[in-house]
Amino acid sequence: MIRVMIAEDQALLREALAALIGLESDIELVGTAADGAEAHRLIRQHEPDVVLTDIEMPGMTGLELAALMKREQRRTRILIVTTFDRPGYLRRALESGVAGYLLKDGPSTALAEAVRKVAAGERVISPELAHQAWSEDDPLSDRERKLLRLAEAGLDSGAIAEETGLARGTVRNYLHAAISKLGAGNRIEAARLAREKGWL
Amino acid sequence: MIRVMIAEDQALLREALAALIGLESDIELVGTAADGAEAHRLIRQHEPDVVLTDIEMPGMTGLELAALMKREQRRTRILIVTTFDRPGYLRRALESGVAGYLLKDGPSTALAEAVRKVAAGERVISPELAHQAWSEDDPLSDRERKLLRLAEAGLDSGAIAEETGLARGTVRNYLHAAISKLGAGNRIEAARLAREKGWL
DNA sequence: GAAGCGATATGACAGCTGTCATGTGCGACA
DNA sequence: TGTCGCACATGACAGCTGTCATATCGCTTC
CATH class of the missing domain: 1.10.10.10 (Winged helix-like DNA-binding domain superfamily/Winged helix DNA-binding domain)
Incomplete structure (x- = not known):
């Protein structure tokens, strides 16, 4: 059984994702959080396998959360689910150590699939974005x-x-x-x- | 049985909303569309009671869809579900003749409730926004x-x-x-x- | 230790912006 | 019919912006 947590500030999407996850028999939802701080607290408490989260969140971004997981040496892995398909975001996400990066544009079947792969230790990137990983560098200081x-x-x-x-x-x-x-x-x-x- | 359609371009959210609607026993999902044109086609075909839609969509916005319903004198009513909580948007939506305006920030329980009210002919506005209906006028020419x-x-x-x-x-x-x-x-x-x- | 680099700074200049006074023509409205 | 408001315009001026040359200081790197 894969233990999943959802951290997303939009209540409607948060609960809709929960409903979607609820349809999968091999995935268990162990908690939901509306902001970064609450997410961090719940992660310490439940130690989920995978956390579904957006990049933009009040308190702490999904990327900061991913960096925190690495620093605290937790096994919990971060799967970003976001609207932002800007080249720089994926790059920064990968640098923060996230385990997956999905676009909300993708089909919902990809979600459970991505959760399973991330839980198995694989790294997952929305196919629409894969080519962008090599796109232009940020030239700004x-x-x-x-x-x-x-x-x-x-x-x-x-x-x-x-x-x-x-x-x-x-x-x-x-x-x-x-x-x-x-x-x-x-x-x-x-x-x-x-x-x-x-x-x- | 309330017959509902979903028009939303983000696949993940579209299917998640569908999952959420699927949990309600008195609401039936009769179709989903990924853009405005497809939504219009499906509405003509299925004549749903309520259409859940975002404002921003490729092809036709939710507001244009609402105006079209009025022009074609259909009984199908539009329930906007959006992130945009800017004062001007609600005003424009109301002027377009939408039957409801929900924020994605609100709880998911509000969704089914809003669908029922809209189907019953009531007008629904996210409580967070109700006061904004009277907010500042656009002073720009x-x-x-x-x-x-x-x-x-x-x-x-x-x-x-x-x-x-x-x-x-x-x-x-x-x-x-x-x-x-x-x-x-x-x-x-x-x-x-x-x-x-x-x-x- | 010297050379190179990045962060910080100054001064100068042409061009752009924000502000104001002022003017013309056109349609609306009493 | 006169007047009001709106769209459009010009000219002037102080201040801001974009550009460039140049300089200092500390840190890195060979």
């Missing part, structure tokens, strides 16, 4: 990424400088670097391009 | 909205002017109007604020 995020929110260079403790000119330098790395014409376009690739 | 969308994509005033056939100064005037109506500090922030409210 941490600082460029951070400043780009602030610019995206509508802060001007002065406000970003205050926020980060950098000089105003330095802010413009970093944004310039990001803009030119991304082949954009201005910071807005740069932020949009980076977000589309999953680099923000 | 069509032109301001359009230019704001282009600005959001990273075009500068010159490029927007070319795109729209307006003079460059006029573009800046419209954006200025949008910025000041929204209380923003620049076009980026204005676009962000408008999008958060569901006005873009």
Whole structure:
């Protein structure tokens, strides 16, 4: 019997996934969580084989959860189930040590199948995404990424400088670097391009 | 027996919702569709009582589907199930004549309950959203909205002017109007604020 | 130890943006 | 018929942005 937990913040999807899992006779649902912290607590308590989770969750992302599992040397393995099909996300997920990455676009039959493979120690990636694992590298540095995020929110260079403790000119330098790395014409376009690739 | 159809483009969610509906003894699932056009075809064929659908779908949005039902004078009623909790969306949905608007955040028990109410002719709105029906009006004119969308994509005033056939100064005037109506500090922030409210 | 690199910074300049004053033409409406 | 509001436009100006050249400091690497 494979012991599974679901961590997903949207109640409807969480319970619908539970219903779907409930149809499988060889998989047992041992708990559900609505945010990262609760998920972590329940994992410690139940030690499930597999945790189904989204990337974006309040409190802790699915990727942070995966990294935590590795750090705590638990056998619980993380299976990401998400809408995000941006190239950078899969890469970061793999680097975080997740055991599987499924798109919500895929057929539901893939879900139970993926759970079984992950429980057996295999690594599972949505076929639509497999080719993306080798796609473009994120060219942005941490600082460029951070400043780009602030610019995206509508802060001007002065406000970003205050926020980060950098000089105003330095802010413009970093944004310039990001803009030119991304082949954009201005910071807005740069932020949009980076977000589309999953680099923000 | 209430006859229900599901129109949802994400396969996993579609089938999970089907599993959830399958648990109810007084509700019968008569079909599922992955896009708006297929949904329309199946509705004509099966004439379900209620269609569960998302707003964003390839081909035809859930709102367009609702408007179509009204135009074709069908008794089939549309129940929107979506993630979008932006004020403008609910308003637009109600104007399109949908019979219900549920958030995916809500508990799954609310789903069957909402289906029953909608089938009985009632109008259902997620309680989290009820107060938003009277929330702020969209202050933007069509032109301001359009230019704001282009600005959001990273075009500068010159490029927007070319795109729209307006003079460059006029573009800046419209954006200025949008910025000041929204209380923003620049076009980026204005676009962000408008999008958060569901006005873009 | 020298060379190279990344993070941080400054200054300068052309071009873009946000703001305001002001004007024209057109349709709506009392 | 006059007036109001809206769409569209111009010009001007301060401030912001994108770009480039250049410099310092600390860390890595051969």
